[in-house]
Amino acid sequence: MATREHAQSILEQLAGPTATLRDDQWSAIEALVVQRRQALVVQRTGWGKSAVYFIAAKLLRSAGLGPTVIVSPLLALMRNQVAAAERAGVRAATINSGNVTEWDAIHQQVADGGLDVLLVSPERLNNPDFRDNVLPALASDAGLVVVDEAHCVSDWGHDFRPDYRRIRTLISELGSNIPVLATTATANDRVVTDVAAQLGVGGRDTLVLRGGLDRESLRLSVVKAGNPAQRSAWLAAQLDSLPGSGIIYTLTVAQANDVAALLAEQGHKVAAYTGSTDTTEREQLESDLLGNRVKALVETSALGMGFDKPDLGFVVHLGAPSSPIAYYQQVGRAGRATDSAEVILLPGTEDQDVWRYFASVAFPSETLVRSVLHALDTDRPQSTPALESQVDLNRSRLEMVLKVLDVDGAVRRVKGGWVATGEPWTYDEERYRALDAARRREQQAMLDYQNTDGCRMAFLRGQLDDPELAPGDRCGRCDNCTGARYQGAVDEATLAATVERLQRPGVEVAPRKQWPTGLAALGLEWSGRITDGAAPGRAIGRLTDLGWGARLRKLLAEPDREVPDDIVQAAIAVLKAWNWSTRPVAVIGLDSQTHPLLISSTVQRLAQVGRLADLGTLRYRPDRRPVTAANSAYRVAALNGSWECPDLDVHGPVLLVDDMTDTGWTLTMAARQLRRAGVPEVLPLVLASTS
Template identity: 55%
Template sequence: MSENTREAARRILRSLVGREDADFHDGQFEAIEALVDGHRRALVVQRTGWGKSAVYFVATALLRERGAGPTVLVSPLLALMRDQIAAAQRSGVRAVAINSTNAHEWATVSAALENDEIDVLLVSPERLNNPAFRENQLPSLVRRMGLLVVDEAHCISDWGHDFRPDYRRLRDLIADLDPAVPVLATTATANSRVVADIAEQMETADTDVLTIRGPLARASLRLGVLRLPDAVTRLAWLITHIGELSGSGIVYTLTVAAAEDTARAMRAAGIDAYAYSGQTPVEEREELEEKLRRNEVKALVATSALGMGFDKPDLGFVVHLGAPSSPVAYYQQVGRAGRATDRADVLLLPGPEDTAIWEYFATSSMPDQERAERVISALGDAPLSTPALEARVDIRRSRLELLLKVLDVDGAVRRVQGGWVGTGQPWAYDAERYGRIAAARRAEQEAMLAYERTDECRMMFLQRALDDATAAPCGRCDNCAGTWIDAQVASFAAEEARTAMDRVGAVIEPRAQWPTGMASLGLSLSGRIPVDERYDEGRALARLTDLGWGNTLREIFAAGAADAPLQPAVLQACARVLGEWPWAERPVAVVSVPSRTRPQLVASLAHGLAGLGRLPYLGELATTAVGAPSETGGNSAFRLSRVWGTLDAASLDVPAGPVLLVDDIADSRWTLQVASSALRAAGATRVLPFTLALRA
């Protein structure tokens, strides 16, 4: 039986890879056999490029030949789904996806499932909790499922570098399956703690989990670290040397703004590079991925949105401008390179700002007890939409959505048609668990800093971070074989980098719509904001996350930084923003927003701009706000309610014409909107907001 299975599996494998001499890597057939003949639950931990997808596609084809139902493949990223569907087609497996981008196809997919015309259904973990899918399609799938595959399974673990609450729902799905239904989990980035956590969630009283782990060393990768003094020098190095790196590749950054700024600077220097992030439209992402595959661009400058599952076997290099927060996350990203080449260069250019960015993302992803209890108290039997709930609990949308996922997985809330309801089940904040996770995250950050400083083999260091018992010196990295990196930068590149970093001006978009749910806060505001109250498109010197002036602004707005008048160089940069601003009409006067935290800063900015523009400074808007200033954060509805009615322009002699409105920072933009309403009511024909910083 086993030999027949091997022969049939080899036939399908050769069809998949398009080579008649193809055979299995160590561990591949063992996993297939465990699923197909043993109907077991298996966890495969193997390096990127080993062929984990071959295991589940070959197993699917064999199971379908034996009369099993369709495979359900849980996959976390759209890019990964597109690659998996293409790979399935090569092996004769009929694969389709249900995700947020193809709602128009769902009815067709459902009909094909009913007619048993689909071999593999790819779904996102979020889809498992979509009420219509969960109630109408999932029960039938569970009854008919021939194989469940959990790809990028480290996402299921709190301890994984990329934990996603939606993955935790897979525990319940696995528990509901007939024990005879095989289950496969795959990942390239799991240390021993994560492996144990995944296996525990796959086990039942009647089943155990077969774990197949292989060596994680990547023979093709040449790893190196280059420490440079500042962001200008790092960008100049990239412009100077990226042409020396073979083929095309990926330049990773830690923020969306850094990706956009870097790609723009590279293009200005004549390098074919484009930004790629979670904010890039789906159609554009697909186009950029294809351009990279076809070597039509030198590089995509990407956030972690281009990571798991992106498949380009001949990717020539991966460069990081700024370090990920853990060696495991770093290994996952550099694993994109050199999958089918003899050599690929992997270089890390860390920055001093890395740790601050790590801390921001770490704190934003952890649930908070007080906020969680607020959400649970606000939900009852009647469904509340996320916007309606947002207006009751004062939690910003992105954090609220994450918190709802956590509470849903914990059983305290449930997503239903129309929104969210409370379950009434007891819930307690697991402070000990989250404390242990936070400690583990800090340890990972320290390990990443140690990777940057180590004088031992870098590949061996990464293998040890993943608890790979086969870790050994690679003989290729900068520590094993000597540095291969030329740290010099060309004068033209330094000038291009300085120009890019000195770029000024970020757009402040006008508010057009009042937040949902204002009535619950006692304000009768709904629908569109009247056009005669809105401000025009505004400008900030820079975003706080920008590579150039963002560094200066982060120091000005750092917690505990003293209030002080603006430095002349910063004021001159602001004047450049005004000079480049394509407004329809020049402002006729300057007004400032009163500040309780940075009065000297705002006053010096307003007076300075008025003086440079030879405009009258009318003074501050009057304010009725008392007490301590409200904290940054919170959601849109609450932030509007806190500032509504607190600003007044009646005491100012506002001329008819455009008014330049000055403030320190634009975040929710509701202060600017309320100030605009007051100025428009006092006679201003336009309001042109200007702030030092844009929080984005």
């Protein structure tokens, strides 16, 4: 029988000879290994939740039982966990999007009994081959099933991941004697209740271990340093004074790249780490942070959850996450094995714009969801790209809808795509309204955190319903408790250098290179590579830029007016830096319903300054179709033939001016029409890009 002494010895292999098994850790291990019960462990970051399941896995394997299956959400977390398992002599492997070439070999290791632990991404659970050929054997033979970061299961948590909801199906198919462990650090009462319901974990025989969430090493501060340029300058000035190495969070990928470039130009060893970073590069960046070869990684939420660097010295947020739950989870990366770590929030008024954007692309309306169901057959699979041509949803939202419908039993993923099951399905309007209301409450709580004059750690613990929080508790470490505050001002030289860098206009606008799939279903016979579209273009800046973003957002939100001088000067600077092979000979504007004067005046000013032929405006046809679609195929179909374009007698490239680009299809289709009218090359120049 497994003993506490045996568990202690495995812990020492995992964490070193000075590690001591906590009483609650042993209680969880004993419940799983000896009593074969279910357990729900809600404990603060750094408490040792991963030690519970690795020790349990080793003990169960020693007793001749099957491998432990860990459902884990992020690649960085998986890599950390595999390394930790190896230290304790646990044979572990992972199946995720980053190691596709290894899947077959790992499946064979599972079949041969050569693994102690298999880490699986939740998305992998519904891969048809894995679901039908690998998962049944695991469900019948597993020694233990672990759901890590289990708050992702909950609709009330800080993330909506339909793949996580599918885990309940896996658990329902387990043998009655296979224990289940769910772990998380970021869950309030509402989330704990929902996780228990979603997973079927929480009945009479479930051990619930819920501890206090105070983090004694964290010093929480809020610094109101002004606009994006001022906050970036503050960070550049303060970064070297922060302890050790750390993480700088931003709200968007564009901001992460911009901040990393800004700090690197000023001599700081930093790098951007986002969801678009290549897998191999991610591994190297993680290694650099672990080895203190960089001062910081500037990232979105791609790294944070579960990344284990015990001596991480600081976490800085340039912009606030939309909920205290998300914020607590992210700052929990710092100070896990240090006496003190700095946690600094630099909020901005534009944060709420980002929150509203992400809320706007949440689960779509019932009409759109029903259109997906109507497009599916019960026997003929259709791929996601094929479905795109039949419904007005872009790829990411369509995939989310399909996953939710799959979890709800209305569709099924099979080889070749998706099929309808024919089962009745009800749009859960009440649930989605409640989710939206919960998000708004959490956003307000995040604003309240910024403005409170009380203890900041106590505020976060209260938002997470910490059972050990007593009335009047104060951490004694945060800026409000100690009165020791960072000053938000920066010296003029640092601010000037930062402003100059951020206000340097010009970002590339990559052209669309491939036609979207499914155009034939809409009566268009185009496919493959686009040969008559736009050349690579330029934008003055992104709407999310730290330097130009605020000015561009303000310009586009204002009533239509003539182009301001600073925008003209920025456009001229962009044109001067544009190393085209042949100088443009003319300029033309794109018709606009919202900013016709802005565009026409921009065309006139650029024509005068650059001595270019002024071709006026490419006008919309009176009978054109309105472009309301988010889906690429639908947008192309609506834009096809939208403009009145007489033959143009020009003998060189033409600048095509527009106010904003998002998907790139308007520029592509307008350029195509200009090319057909005799323009040899079209160079898009837009005021703002959304990405």
